[in-house]
Structures are given as structure tokens and as C-alpha cells.
Amino acid sequence: MSVPIDFFECDVVSLAKKLLGTFLVHETQEGITIGKIVETEAYRQDDPASHTFGGKTTRNQAMFGKPGHAYIYFTYGMHYCFNVTAEKEKIGAGVLIRALEPVERLDLMHKRRLNKFHAKNNSLLQTNNSGLSTRDYCSGPGKLVIAMGIIKEMYGHDLRQKPLYLVLRDSIDVSIIETTRIGISQGVEKKWRFYIKDNPYVSKK
DNA sequence: GGAACGATTGAT
DNA sequence: TCAATCGTTCCT
Numbered sequence: 001m002s003v004p005i006d007f008f009e010c011d012v013v014s015l016a017k018k019l020l021g022t023f024l025v026h027e028t029q030e031g032i033t034i035g036k037i038v039e040t041e042a043y044r045q046d047d048p049a050s051h052t053f054g055g056k057t058t059r060n061q062a063m064f065g066k067p068g069h070a071y072i073y074f075t076y077g078m079h080y081c082f083n084v085t086a087e088k089e090k091i092g093a094g095v096l097i098r099a100l101e102p103v104e105r106l107d108l109m110h111k112r113r114l115n116k117f118h119a120k121n122n123s124l125l126q127t128n129n130s131g132l133s134t135r136d137y138c139s140g141p142g143k144l145v146i147a148m149g150i151i152k153e154m155y156g157h158d159l160r161q162k163p164l165y166l167v168l169r170d171s172i173d174v175s176i177i178e179t180t181r182i183g184i185s186q187g188v189e190k191k192w193r194f195y196i197k198d199n200p201y202v203s204k205k
Numbered sequence: 206g207g208a209a210c211g212a213t214t215g216a217t
Numbered sequence: 218t219c220a221a222t223c224g225t226t227c228c229t
Contacts, residue, residue: 054227057226073212074223075223076210077224078213078221078223079214142214183213185211
């Protein structure tokens with residue numbers, strides 16, 4: 001059963017908190033990976049840190065579309081980040097998924113994290129970080145995109161449908177920490193980063 | 206057309 | 218603490 005649309009059609013800060021504890025599932029030919037969302041950040045249109053602050057563009061248009069869809073962006077010349085769109089259509093907002101607790105197919109997550117595709121020379125490079133811990137498979141926005149096998153072609157995908165979708169948690173029994181967002185230079189005072197208290201899979205040590 | 210800059214990560 | 222690395226945005 002897919003997530004109802006009204007789950008996503010609320011203010012983005014509320015959605016960022018509601019997404020904690022929910023499961024992200026990706027079904028690919030390699031297998032089905034599942035992670036529990038343990039860290040999120042909210043980005044609103046009236047927020048100078050948001051990609052939507054300057055209005056609708058080619059890159060951010062997904063956030064101006066329907067809620068509950070994927071907004072994927074490329075950053076620092078080498079990483080992709082995954083967001084869940086929020087608010088009503090025409091309002092640009094999204095929730096950055098910053099960390100997951102690995103739940104299913106950790107072996108596949110590990111393999112994906114170790115195999116880095118180098119687009120420049122089309123070669124498959126093996127990184128030498130064989131000591132990669134389970135805690136670090138998905139402990140950052142760029143890492144979880146790799147571990148879950150999320151690709152830029154999933155931009156705009158409806159997250160209530162296969163192959164990439166969300167499954168709601170049963171109960172709300174987690175303690176949520178509210179703090180400031182990471183890696184931004186504007187809007188630094190807003191406490192719109194949320195994570196599950198004491199969860200070892202969040203992005204900061 | 207050009208330059209500056211990232212909602213990051215991993216190595217030093 | 219710092220380099221890697223390139224698409225988007227903004228300025229000329």
C-alpha cells in the first residue's frame with residue numbers, strides 16, 4: 001500500500017520530522033535495498049539556503065511540482081543528493097534525506113559504496129577503504145544515494161511507486177533532536193535539521 | 206562567454 | 218585542514 005498524498009502535502013518542516021523512522025525502498029535488478037530514515041533537513045522557498053529561493057529553474061522544478069516526488073541534484077562536481085518534495089504544487093520545498101540506517105541488503109550497499117564509477121575515463125575503480133563500517137554506508141546525503149543505487153534519472157519520480165518508494169513506520173516512538181542545518185552559509189540560524197536521538201547512523205560523529 | 210561556488214566526501 | 222571536480226547560477 002502506497003503512502004497517501006496528504007502525508008507529503010504539508011509544511012516542509014513537519015514533513016522533515018514525519019519522515020524520520022520511515023523506510024526508503026529501492027528495487028533494482030541487483031536486489032532490494034531498504035534503509036530507515038534517521039536524519040533530514042527542511043528547505044523552504046522563503047529560505048535563503050534553499051535551491052528554490054530564487055524561484056523556479058530547470059534544476060529545481062521538481063520541488064515546484066507535486067509533493068512526494070524525488071528531487072535529485074548534483075553538487076561539488078561529484079555527488080548527488082536525494083530529496084522528497086513537499087508542500088502543494090507551485091510551492092518550492094523539499095526535505096533533504098541526510099542519513100539512513102541500513103535495514104536490508106547491507107552486502108549490496110557495501111558493494112555499491114566500494115565500487116566507484118569514474119565517468120571521466122569510463123573505468124571502474126576500486127577504492128581502498130575496505131575497512132568501511134556499516135555505520136558509514138548511508139551516513140551522509142551523498143553516501144546514501146550511492147548505497148541505495150539512486151541515479152539522476154529518477155529525478156521527479158513519484159515516491160509512492162516502484163521502484164523507489166517510501167513505507168511508513170508503524171508507530172511514533174522516537175525522540176527527535178532539532179538542530180541547525182549542515183553545509184549552508186545562509187539561513188544558518190534555523191533549526192531545520194532533524195535526527196533520531198542516539199541513532200548511530202546519523203551523518204556526524 | 207566567464208567566473209565563482211556549492212544542501213559533500215575522504216584522504217592528509 | 219584541504220583537494221577533488223563540474224553543473225548551475227550570476228555577472229559582464
